[in-house]
Amino acid sequence: MLISTVCAAVSAAGLGIALLTAYRKRFLAATRIAAYALVPIGLVLTGVIDWVTDLVFKPSVWAGFGILALSAALFMISRAVERRRGGTRKERRRAAAAGRPEALAPTASAPSLGSPRQAERPKAGKAKPPQGDGEDFSDIEAILKKHGI
Structure with a gap:
């Protein structure tokens, strides 16, 4: 009633x-x-003011808004933690069961290096580099032979 009077006075x-x-x-x-000037009296006559005062001055309405805000905050926190961990628990279990590590881009392909046997071998017609000291490259040759190159 008081709000209606104030709105009429403002109008x-x-x-x-x-x-x-x-x-x-x-x-x-x-x-x-x-x-x-006609807006406040129009709001009073349509009943919008009564609805707004019921909305603003009821503690149960504010409790509802608080619960909705808490729900939204919990949802955002859970999404942030999920992103930080790298997916949901179900996705991590699937990746572990498949025996493959989780990839940042699962659809990306691995570099195509091929096997050492497919690598191009030097042709016999090419000149060999001069071999001065064989001792300098012996460690490197041993490493390459160990890896099959």
């Missing part, structure tokens, strides 16, 4: 200001002020 004051503005021959501004 009356706004219409008074609109009349003074129209008296000064600023009709466009006066029309705009009158339009704004």
Whole structure:
């Protein structure tokens, strides 16, 4: 009831200001002020003000908003932790069962290196590099032979 009275007073004051503005021959501004002044009384007559006051002044409504905010916060926290861990538990179990490590881009292909037998071997017609000291490259040759290159 008090809010309805306040809205009616605000509308009356706004219409008074609109009349003074129209008296000064600023009709466009006066029309705009009158339009704004009629909004509070229109809200009271449609019942929107009663709905808003019930919404604002009821503790159960604020408790509902608090629970919704808590739910949203928990959801965002769980998504952030899931992203940080690298997927859901189900996805990690599938990857472990498949015997493959989780990939950042699972659809990306591995580099195509081929087997050592497929590697191109030097042709016999090419000149061999000069061999000065065989001892300098013996360690490297041993490593290459060990890996089958």
